[in-house]
Amino acid sequence: MQHDKQDARLDGPLDGIRVVELGQLIAGPFCGQLLGDLGAEVVKIEPPVTGDPMRQWGQGDRPSWWRVIARNKYSVALDLRAAEGQDIARAMIAKADILIENFRPGTLEKWNLDPADLRAANPGLIVVRVSGYGQTGPYAARAGFGGIGEAMGGWRSIVGDPGSAPARMGVSIGDTLAATYGCLGALAALHHRNRTGEGQVVDSALYEAVLQVMESSVADYSASGHKRTRTGSVLPGIAPSNVYACSDGEYLIGANQDAVFARLAAAMGRPELAADPRYATHLARGAHQAELDALINAWTQTLTVAELEAQMIEAAVPAGRLFDPGDMMADPHFAAREALVTLDDIELGPVTMQGVFPKLSGTPGSIRRPAPRTVGEDSEAILERWLGPAKGEPA
Incomplete structure (x- = not known):
């Protein structure tokens, strides 16, 4: 070059x-x-x-x-x-x-x-x-x-x-x-x-x-004795923010802010979830993280990655497919x-x-x-x- x-x-x-x-x-x-x-x-x-x-x-x-x-x-x-x-x-x-x-x-x-x-x-x-x-x-x-x-x-x-x-x-x-x-x-x-x-x-x-x-891991322990542990693909208390299964692959969705979650709920055809006391606020979603992830995962499994991506783009929900090097080399944004x-x-x-x-x-x-x-x-x-x-x- x-x-x-x-x-x-x-x-x-x-x-x-x-x-x-x-x-x-x-x-x-x-x-x-x-x-x-x-x-x-x-x-x-x-x-x-x-x-x-x-x-x-x-x-x-x-x-x-x-x-x-x-x-x-x-x-x-x-x-x-x-x-x-x-x-x-x-x-x-x-x-x-x-x-x-x-x-x-x-x-x-x-x-x-x-x-x-x-x-x-x-x-x-x-x-x-x-x-x-x-x-x-x-x-x-x-x-x-x-x-x-x-x-x-x-x-x-x-x-x-x-x-x-x-x-x-x-x-x-x-x-x-x-x-x-x-x-x-x-x-x-x-x-x-x-x-x-x-x-x-x-x-x-x-x-x-x-x-x-390491973010606030030491500060959290100093302030309250809390120690972070291995939690797989989720960050405890931050929901929904996970990798969800589609019919042909996996897809990451990060909709843990109130307004963003409301847009995700509407895209799912479940707008009432945004007003549900279990999911209406950041703290509530964190407390009910596992059940919310299961609900979203049941929906995403009915869609292909391409179909889900199109809906997330339309709804302005931060989300994205998991890229490998081949995906990167073929992608127009890269x-x-x-x-x-x-x-x-x-x-x-x-x-x-x-x-x-x-x-x-x-x-x-x-x-x-x-x-x-x-x-x-x-x-x-x-x-x-x-x-x-x-x-x-x-x-």
Whole structure:
């Protein structure tokens, strides 16, 4: 995918920002993906030969996750366990605006890349550190993958059906949340640097990123001793809001506001339900959630998904079918908003993936280059451009 360099809008709002990414697998690289999508020049430092394990990750007979998480990046091969590789990394970081890493705390220091020293050499440097438990505290040195952060942050204990073992989200939500908060912190730190010239360290812990999206679960327990539990597809007290069976599939309806429920009741041919004391108010519907869901489910089973969707659109009731990737690729709304984009891959051919979000009206992000095909393929060009010909040999 190419664009005219004369059109500065397509370079993104972070055009001119240099990022060195030392991370691997998901959290650090996803933070780099977000910054790259918004226009930053992201140089990914990979171990020689083996590269980032993400190159082999994904599902199906042609794994393609690397094509998403490494887009808009350059690959430089350096052995950070060797003095020569460390020296070149330090020289690059001295030219960078942002450094991303997601190793266990203490790893950078062991590699002679202590952020304090890096920032002494480059006072404007912003260091994004993503880890399981954060850089401080009694658990800091523990190994912590995304699932562990999801468990400690409270997510895993409430996901799944009652009486079943805790379930996972199906995607690495802990990693991507921590990466997103790391990106948010980096952008806030850039604003601070623009005013003061000073960089800083952004400490993003997996468990805290998960904790941040846990709504009022801790506050509810603190205030009343209430603990959320696994409740399957429903949120207790919020009704109707569930997935309902149709004659040919399933469909999600969210009509838990009074006026919206009244429109749903009318669409069902049961307008009297909106005035029924059992369902007339938010609290009443929550108290009678199971019987209301059963009533709605009995109605939806008489309709196909398409028939139900047409009625919900006509009634202005928030509702929608459950999409899989095939549905997304065929949907006109995804196409109209370019929510999905297709890149030509030299090995896989056309590969469709999610686009760049959020959408900015003046300086939108874009996918300006595909993921690096080989480990270190940009080493010579990047090192010469960043450091000059004298540093132009990869370690």
